[in-house]
Amino acid sequence: MSVAVKALEMTRQATEAIVKRAETRFEAHRQEIFRSTDRMFAGLLIAQWLGGIAFAFFFSPYAWAGKVKTVHAHVWIAIFLGGLITSLPVMLAWKRPGETMTRHVIAVAQMLWSALLIHLTGGRIETHFHVFGSLALLAFYRDWPVLITGMTTIAVDHFLRGVLWPESVYGIPNPEWWRFLEHAGWVIFCVSFLVMSCRKSMRDMQVMAERGAELEALSENHWRKSSVVDRAATDAGAR
Amino acid sequence: MEIMNAMGTTGGYDRVRLPGPNGTARDLSRRQFEALPLRERVSYLIEGTAQFFRGGQPINPSDAMKG
Numbered sequence: 001m002s003v004a005v006k007a008l009e010m011t012r013q014a015t016e017a018i019v020k021r022a023e024t025r026f027e028a029h030r031q032e033i034f035r036s037t038d039r040m041f042a043g044l045l046i047a048q049w050l051g052g053i054a055f056a057f058f059f060s061p062y063a064w065a066g067k068v069k070t071v072h073a074h075v076w077i078a079i080f081l082g083g084l085i086t087s088l089p090v091m092l093a094w095k096r097p098g099e100t101m102t103r104h105v106i107a108v109a110q111m112l113w114s115a116l117l118i119h120l121t122g123g124r125i126e127t128h129f130h131v132f133g134s135l136a137l138l139a140f141y142r143d144w145p146v147l148i149t150g151m152t153t154i155a156v157d158h159f160l161r162g163v164l165w166p167e168s169v170y171g172i173p174n175p176e177w178w179r180f181l182e183h184a185g186w187v188i189f190c191v192s193f194l195v196m197s198c199r200k201s202m203r204d205m206q207v208m209a210e211r212g213a214e215l216e217a218l219s220e221n222h223w224r225k226s227s228v229v230d231r232a233a234t235d236a237g238a239r
Numbered sequence: 240m241e242i243m244n245a246m247g248t249t250g251g252y253d254r255v256r257l258p259g260p261n262g263t264a265r266d267l268s269r270r271q272f273e274a275l276p277l278r279e280r281v282s283y284l285i286e287g288t289a290q291f292f293r294g295g296q297p298i299n300p301s302d303a304m305k306g
Contacts, residue, residue, distance in 0.1 A: 015282045022277060210277050211304075217284035218300055225287070 014220050022213035029205055030142075035097040037140045041106045042093035044137070048113045049086045052078040056120055074120055085112045107146045110134045111153040115161070115169075123171030128183070132190055142205075144198040151191045155184050251306020252291040252298060257283060 056078035089109040092102040114130045121127040131154055138150050161169040162180045170179055255272040259265045272280065272289075283289040284300065291303035 011282060011285050014285050015278055018281050018285075019278050210280075213277055213281055214284055214304055217281040218304055220285045221287045221300070224285075 015217075018213050018216045018220070021216065022209045025212060026206055026209035029209070030202075031098045033140075033142055034103060038093040038097045038102055038106065040140065041110065041137070042090045045086045045090055045106075045109060045113065048117070049078075049082045052082045052113075052117060052120060055117075059121075077116070078120060082113075082116060085109050085116065103141050103143060103146050104149045107138050107150040108153045110138065111150045111157070114154060115157040119161075119168045123167060123169050125171070131187065135187070135190055135194060139194040139198055142198045142201045144195040147191050147194055147198070151187055154187060158183050252293050252303035254292040254295075256290040256292070258288045 053075070056072070056074040060072040060074045086109065089102070089106040092099070092105050096102050111131070111134060114128075114134050117130050118124070118127045135147060135150055138146050158169055158180050162175065166175050167173050251269070253269055255267045255269070256264050257267060257272075267275075280289075287300070289300065291298050291300055293303070
């Protein structure tokens with residue numbers, strides 16, 4: 001093999017190694033973000049569950065049928081439906097952190113928690129802010145498809161409950177037919193900016209990883225030059 | 240003249256000259272260079288064949304990569 005071909009092969013191998021390391025760094029950074037956000041949501045989902053139960057106990061602990069006092073359905077809904085919504089994503093965050101499915105399940109669960117809290121508070125408009133807070137928290141993943149999952153979940157929930165049980169979602173029995181569209185419009189407004197932010201953030205992470213690769217490549221070039229100089233000096237000394 | 244790179248920081252280079260086929264050269268803006276595949280950029284930097292310029296003056300690759 002000629003010296004030129006050998007040099008070309010060395011450059012190719014070094015290039016591959018540096019690019020591979022950059023890809024690994026980028027992926028490791030992404031995974032760290034996914035895993036830490038999974039952990040954050042696991043804690044948040046449990047806190048929401050406990051908070052939902054406490055809220056139901058505090059505001060609607062009992063139902064009355066004549067003189068018979070029973071535990072209000074809201075309490076059971078908070079305990080059992082809340083537990084059902086919380087259990088799968090928390091289990092996935094614990095057992096399969098960083099996986100794509102985990103964060104999409106978490107997105108669905110988080111938006112279902114918004115829906116449940118809206119129901120438990122009798123469709124209070126203030127509780128709808130939980131939807132926007134949840135979308136902002138989902139943006140911590142910097143993975144925009146997760147936001148689409150969350151947005152779709154809450155849109156389907158509002159549409160179905162708006163048709164079947166409007167009091168549960170809007171607090172009134174006969175809202176305007178377009179109320180669902182108004183809510184959906186604000187969610188789309190919010191999500192479109194969060195998607196842009198996620199994409200930019202991911203691009204910045206990639207640029208950082210590539211900048212590291214360029215600096216490594218420069219080091220490699222310096223090392224090669226210095227090796228040649230060192231060899232020449234050694235050869236000259238030997239003569 | 241302040242040059243803004245993809246990271247939003249300033250400094251570094253504004254043009255790059257890369258070797259082309261048959262001893263020719265091609266000049267790229269910083270944005271064009273940064274749009275090249277990483278593999279290609281890394282290979283130029285390892286070989287030391289990319290020449291960096293700032294305000295028309297050639298600069299050391301190490302200085303070019305600082306900004």
